[in-house]
Amino acid sequence: MPANLTPAYRDADERFRNATTNEEKIAALEEMLAVIPKHKGTEGLQADLKRKLSRLKEAATQQKKGATHTDIFHVPRSGAGQVVLLGMPNTGKSTILATLTKAKVVVADFPFATQVPVPGMVKYEDVQIQLVDMPPITADYSAPGQVGTYRNGDIIGVVIDLSQDVEEQVLVLLDYLESRKLLLDEKTPAVDGQSNAQGKKAVGLCTKADLAPDGAFELVTKSCDKMAEFLRLSTPTGEGYDKLGEMLFRQLSILRVYAKPPGKPADMNDPFTLPVGSTVHDMAKAIHRELAEKLRSARIWGTGVYDGQSVHLTHTLHDKDVVELHFG
Ligand SMILES: Nc1nc2c(ncn2[C@@H]2O[C@H](COP(=O)(O)OP(=O)(O)O)[C@@H](O)[C@H]2O)c(=O)[nH]1
């Protein structure tokens, strides 16, 4: 990014990165274009902003055309991955959002304060991960459309309050997930035979560690071995909050790469995120499907290569690689 950008521009840029809706993104981009210093050094950036803006506006009109009814449980995806919270009432779901994101959630010591999904963005290093607060479920009630939000996400964040009966919570939450074929296990693959999304990876977010009786956390980890990982969290002590972003990034199994235009420095502010295992060709496809067919070669600075090494299009990328794509 050019060095001489103004604070007004950086503010708008920050708003863009934290935006959760297309409307917010469009507003932020228009602001960025309005305040960006207009000179030769920012021409590339200006073109890039205009491209993003027109793509978003197009998506917005498409959305309007197709909007016959609105599903309040459909949360449009944003950022590098979507993590949807699941938990019983008053277990600290909204608190996680309030602590890590700028989302306006209601934290309250009465149940059912949250009635619709509320998305927010969690920053991990230079990556934004979307976290979705949800209405609670109980042993005998969950909102009918709620399952759709979980089905649409990448990971389910199973929130378990360590100060309450953890066995009861594990029972209710696992029953919810398993009876709807939502939890990834030997019998529930990530996609079914018709390539519909099915099993989701789940992580255990164990809240109120400050109030936990001895052994509560160990009881949780022992009673649900289908969970990929567990984390102890507490707001009064701050425990675990510094680890959550890294954990979600790792469990999303994604890597970030920085695109470098030939002869110019890479834009280190705006990584592309791709599934772990992606190749140079996959990266080109993610940038532009048609352009990918014209990809001829690439040079990489990063892991397992010497600086600027030319690689095949089938070369597997690593997190934080800088990639210079050459099109023919
Ligand atoms: N002691 C303690 N209280 C917490 C913690 N996290 C949340 N709470 C409290 O638990 C109550 C319910 O929190 P909330 O986030 O609204 O739960 P939700 O219904 O699951 O969204 C609120 O009074 C919070 O202040 C924590 O780590 N420690």
Ligand SMILES: [Mg+2]
């Ligand atoms: Mg809540």
